[in-house]
Each structure stands twice: as structure tokens, then as C-alpha cells.
Amino acid sequence: MGQLVKFMDCISRYETDVYYYVPEFIRLKQRQWEQAKARWQAERTAEASGWLETGETWDGWLDKPSWWERLTKRWRRRAALTEEEPFSFAPMARPAATLEELKQQFLDELFELQLKWASSTMMYVSSLDEAVYGDETLKYFLQRFPDTHLCFYRPVAMVGKAPVELETMVLTPSAIWCIAFVEGRSDNIVMASTGRFWVERAGTSETRRVNPVVSLRRTEQIVSDIFRNHAVDWPIHLVLLNRYGYIDSGGLFPFVRYIDKRNYEEWFSRLRRSALPLRHGQLKAAEALLRHCASFYDRRQDENMSGEEGQQ
Numbered sequence: 001m002g003q004l005v006k007f008m009d010c011i012s013r014y015e016t017d018v019y020y021y022v023p024e025f026i027r028l029k030q031r032q033w034e035q036a037k038a039r040w041q042a043e044r045t046a047e048a049s050g051w052l053e054t055g056e057t058w059d060g061w062l063d064k065p066s067w068w069e070r071l072t073k074r075w076r077r078r079a080a081l082t083e084e085e086p087f088s089f090a091p092m093a094r095p096a097a098t099l100e101e102l103k104q105q106f107l108d109e110l111f112e113l114q115l116k117w118a119s120s121t122m123m124y125v126s127s128l129d130e131a132v133y134g135d136e137t138l139k140y141f142l143q144r145f146p147d148t149h150l151c152f153y154r155p156v157a158m159v160g161k162a163p164v165e166l167e168t169m170v171l172t173p174s175a176i177w178c179i180a181f182v183e184g185r186s187d188n189i190v191m192a193s194t195g196r197f198w199v200e201r202a203g204t205s206e207t208r209r210v211n212p213v214v215s216l217r218r219t220e221q222i223v224s225d226i227f228r229n230h231a232v233d234w235p236i237h238l239v240l241l242n243r244y245g246y247i248d249s250g251g252l253f254p255f256v257r258y259i260d261k262r263n264y265e266e267w268f269s270r271l272r273r274s275a276l277p278l279r280h281g282q283l284k285a286a287e288a289l290l291r292h293c294a295s296f297y298d299r300r301q302d303e304n305m306s307g308e309e310g311q312q
Contacts (some may be wrong), residue, residue, distance in 0.1 A: 001030065001107060002145035002170065003271050004138075007118040007283050009156040009163065010126035011297040014117070018287045021117070023278060025134040026147045030275055033106060038202075040102050099174070100151040107143050115140055118153075124297040138225060139183065141170065145271065148278050150286050163294045166219040171286055173276035178219045180212040181242070188245035192252050202245075212240060213253050223289070230288035 003025055005014045014021045054055060096102035112133065119126045132138070141151045150171040156163045170177045182190045185202035190209070192198055195209040216238045223236055241262040249258045259267045 001110060001114075001147055002142045002149040002151045003147065004114040004118040004142055004153060005171075006152040006155045006218050006290060006293055007012050007115070007132075007138075008154050009294045009296050010119040010128070011124050012118045012290070013121045014286070015290045015293075015295065016121055022150065022283060022286070025117070027072055028280075029110065029147065033103075036101070036102065036106055038241075040096060040099070050176060055292040060226045061292060090260045111139060111142055122298075123300060126295070126297045127156050137168075141168065144268075145170065148274070148276065148282075149271070150282070152289060152293075155289070157289075157292050158294050159222060164218070164222065166222060167215055169219070169223070169289075170271075171282060171289075172232075172271065172274065173279045173282050174274070175237050176223065176240055176285065177237050177271075178216055178223065180216050180243055182209070182212055182247060183242050183244060184209075184241050186244045188242070190242060190245065190247045192247065192249045194252060213256060216240070216256065222292075226292050227285065230284070230291075232281070232285045232288050234285045 003014075003022060004012075005018070005022075006012050096105055115128060115132060119128050141153065145151075152166070152169040152171065154168055155166050157166055158164075166205055167178050167180045170179065182198075182200075184190070184200050184207075187199055188202040190198055190200050192213075193211070196211055198211055200207045200209055220236055220238055226232075227234060227236075238256045240256055240258050241264075243264050245261060245262045247258045249256075257267075
């Protein structure tokens with residue numbers, strides 16, 4: 001599961017210590033998943049042997065808190081040690097029928113936890129729109145990539161005193177991928193050009209869309225400047241992504257990697273299968289980027305503090 005290090009212009013606890021929170025997230029996730037899986041398997045075994053009725057759980061039979069509530073308590077104990085607020089997981093609507101279903105339930109709950117980490121610290125919090133929880137593109141980055149992949153989702157960088165929205169970036173142990181989506185209807189064809197607008201063809205209809213290379217190059221330039229100023233040596237790749245259709249590049253912009261329906265599975269599988277561990281240079285790059293990202297937030301009301309808005 002990719003880590004949501006920065007979400008738009010929200011304050012993130014990764015900003016406070018990226019060297020601590022990145023490996024800590026991996027440890028917590030792995031430990032909680034192993035415990036959840038072990039308990040699920042124990043319940044299936046007990047159910048098969050007749051100790052439990054179908055659909056009943058060990059928690060109900062023993063009249064004890066559910067396994068998910070136990071995980072919550074462990075997260076809370078860990079949170080207390082780091083002076084973070086406790087996290088609460090929503091109870092499962094129904095027991096998972098298969099291990100894959102359990103895994104998806106776990107990822108969905110962890111997705112909400114990631115949004116908390118990416119929008120709050122101990123003292124400050126940024127507001128989130130409810131629509132964020134249904135953002136399928138965000139879920140794609142967080143639920144389909146390895147834990148060592150750090151996601152900057154539509155971050156806002158401060159260039160001088162001006163905020164500039166960048167394309168989504170995935171910082172891996174080997175490179176940083178700046179990704180712009182050019183998706184639309186299934187089997188569409190996006191026609192590249194040097195002009196301000198590109199043409200998207202879907203069936204018999206044609207629509208215009210803003211040339212995405214402009215934003216990609218702006219993102220590349222800002223990231224390059226940040227890396228240079230902080231002595232970070234990390235490869236930067238530019239990607240135009242159309243998972244469900246095609247991109248007709250016309251031989252333009254050779255510095256961009258065109259990923260569409262024809263080569264998407266190969267590109268995605270290569271990233272997902274990456275077995276490289278976290279690297280110090282990767283965390284140094286993340287720290288440099290976070291230093292130059294904008295954050296807008298309020299003081300937590302439950303800390304008896306005023307509601308002054310801040311920027312970092």
C-alpha cells in the first residue's frame with residue numbers, strides 16, 4: 001500500500017519527521033495485518049470444527065471486543081507513546097468470506113487512516129471534503145503500489161510566495177514519477193500536439209483538453225530546482241497515463257513516457273513488483289519536497305486552542 005505523504009495543501013504528519021513516519025507506517029501496517037489475518041483464520045478453523053456457528057466470531061463467542069476493536073486499542077497505545085491522537089477503525093459491516101475480501105476491508109480502513117495522517121498532526125488539522133473518501137484515483141495510488149512508494153497527491157508547492165499545484169508524484173526507491181492522467185471514455189484516443197489543446201476522440205465525438213505536458217514540465221522544473229537546492233540526486237520521470245484508452249504521441253515530446261492500454265500492464269507490474277527497500281536518498285528527497293509544499297490548517301479545537309489558520 002503506497003503511503004500518502006502529502007495530500008494537496010493539507011498539513012501532514014510526515015512533515016514533522018518523514019524519517020520516522022515512513023518506516024513506522026510499514027511496521028504498523030504489517031503487524032496489524034498479520035494479527036487480523038491470524039484471527040480471521042482462527043475463526044474459520046473454529047467454524048469448520050463446529051465450535052462456532054456460521055458467521056459467528058470468536059469475539060462474540062467469548063463476549064470480548066472484536067478483533068478490529070483490539071487493533072484499534074493497539075493503535076491507540078502506540079499513538080499515546082508518540083503523543084498522537086488515537087485512531088478508530090469502523091467496525092466491519094460483516095465478516096469477510098474470503099482472505100481477499102478481508103484484505104480489501106483492511107485496505108479500505110487503512111485508506112481512511114492514511115487520510116488522517118495526511119491531514120493532521122498532534123496540534124493542527126486541515127479540513128477534508130467528504131468526496132475525498134470516494135476518490136478512486138487516490139485509492140489507485142494507495143492501494144495498488146508497494147509500501148515503499150511515497151505518494152504526493154496533487155501537492156501545492158510554494159514558488160517564491162506563490163502556490164503552484166503540481167501533478168501527482170510517486171517517489172519510489174529508485175526514481176520519482178510525475179504522473180498526469182489523460183483518461184476519459186474507455187478506448188478513447190488522445191491526440192498529442194504542440195498547441196495549447198489536445199484532441200480526445202471517443203467513438204464519433206471529439207473533445208478538447210488542455211495540453212498536459214505543460215503541467216508536467218512545470219512539475220519537473222520545480223522538483224528539479226528543489227532537488228538541486230538540497231543536494232538530492234534522484235531520477236525524475238514524466239508520465240502521461242491513460243489506463244483505459246490510447247495516446248497518439250505523434251513522436252512529440254520524447255522526454256515523456258506515454259503509458260496507455262498497450263503498455264500499461266507491463267509498466268504497472270514493473271513498479272508493483274519492485275523489491276527495493278526504502279533508501280536514505282529517497283527519504284531525503286521526500287523531506288526536501290515537503291519543505292517546499294504549502295500547508296493550510298487550523299489549530300485543533302479539542303486542544304483548547306484558537307482557530308487561527310496557518311500556512312507552512
